[in-house]
Amino acid sequence: MLSSLSWGELASLVIPLLLGGVVTGILAGLLGVGGGAVIVPVLYEVFRAMGVDESVRMQLCVGTSLAIIVPTSVQSYRAHKARGAVIPGILKTWSIPAIVGIITGSTIAAFLHGWVLQAAFVVIALVMATKALSGREDWRISSELPGKPAMWAYGFVIGLAASLIGISGGGLATIILSLYGVPIHAAVATAAGIGAIIPIPGIVGYAIGGWPHMSELPPLSIGYVSLVGFICMAPVSTLFAPLGARFAHSMSRRTLEMGFGIFLLVMATRFFVAIVWR
Template sequence: MAVGFNVSELLELAILLVAVGALSGFLAGVFGIGGGAILVPVFYECFRLAGVPLEVRMPLCVGTSLAIIIPTSIRSYRAHHARGAVDMEVVRIWWLPVLTGVLTGSVIARYAPERLFKIVFVMVAFSAAARLLSAKVDFKLGDDLPKGPLMRIYGYVVGLLSTLMGIGGGLFANILMTLYGRSIHQGVATSAALAVLVSIPGALGYIYAGWPVAAHYPDVLALQLPFAIGYVSLIGAALVMPTSLLVAPLGVSAAHAMSKRTLERAFGVYLLIAGSRFAISLM
């Protein structure tokens, strides 16, 4: 049993994680984001209750989130692709820069302080929410996505920030595509494909980044986080994945049923709530 827990507390946490799995799967389908921005705050509270040291708590949340996003994003991508909504040209241009950004983020995760992960999460979530909730929804950076080096730089940034936040990349891809005149529905669908590119190497990177934890916190891994591999909690992943996978297609159907503006507002409110949790903890 984990230190500081009784049976009823463990049961409550298990039920919470199963419910969060359903919510993250739905959001993965609706927003093409993998659900990580919901998973990270919830895992943070669960690991705090389990007594996980502050120094490793946030990267453990991020790594576990990326692992869970793998099957969820694959299922979300397949559902969007079946509707013909994924821009495969964007995926083709971005796959290598995104992968490079993910690898960079994994290296940073091995050495960065816990506070950095929170700061990145809050800044990006609030910036994106402001853009989506703004009355000036017609503002654009261009009539279409750029060509050449700038497009690849965007892909690198998507991979880097997604890895530090523990999300599938959909947040950034959504914003970029809508700023360049693409519909949010296409942005959501394409983001689901990018989430696959981010989550698999990202989770492997956090496993690598977390190996030194075993030497510094052996009691934590043995008692409070059994079956953790690096910065990935297998128990957390096992509880969240099943319902996440089942509910993801429902989110896809909901996304295509919404108007463009309704989907933007819903996404903006969601990011505002998710970012607020970590903004408070930074004070």
């Protein structure tokens, strides 16, 4: 029973959370992602070991991931901005529609089965990985960013995807920007900022949405947000985010793209296996 889980048993799960925090921070700075694609799989295995029921496990992973993403993305964005790589104005344009998207997504997610969220993760990650690994310069919609209506629509989609699969939206933002000819380093730097904005309403949504299921959730949870997961991963990931940003700016464009694509492919494969063998 979750309610009888001892502190010793909880302590035995701390190490993978800390290691996940290290990897999350480095990838957040390196790829402009909030690290959700690492956080969610790590949390999924930890919560499985804790005996969290499958019917609420993925929702708990996503809600906790969104909470961890905020401080990690803030630190990553600050590190990139200090290097002058952030494109001004884009975050301001995306912020409101992205928040609307994440509120919509978190509301929908409260009524979905966990495997549906996993499938959404796989589809989005595969699309993003294909674009990054192809390396084709002709995979562009245009050589310049679109007007406000299209940018607002993109902002909404980023927020919706972020809330459904527990990512910051940074990876999707990177793909969108690259489709309009934005260099990968500038796209990664700018995308890092989106994770500091859009997860917040999603966190609230998941926290509220999980209240009716508190008996099925592990100790120290606020709805679908685990304080154990947050306390173990957030400080570590925030500490390591600037290191990842330093790595990113020392790499070539193609190396950074390949790393981004491989990362997404591995994460998509992980959840595809989880769906097949559930």
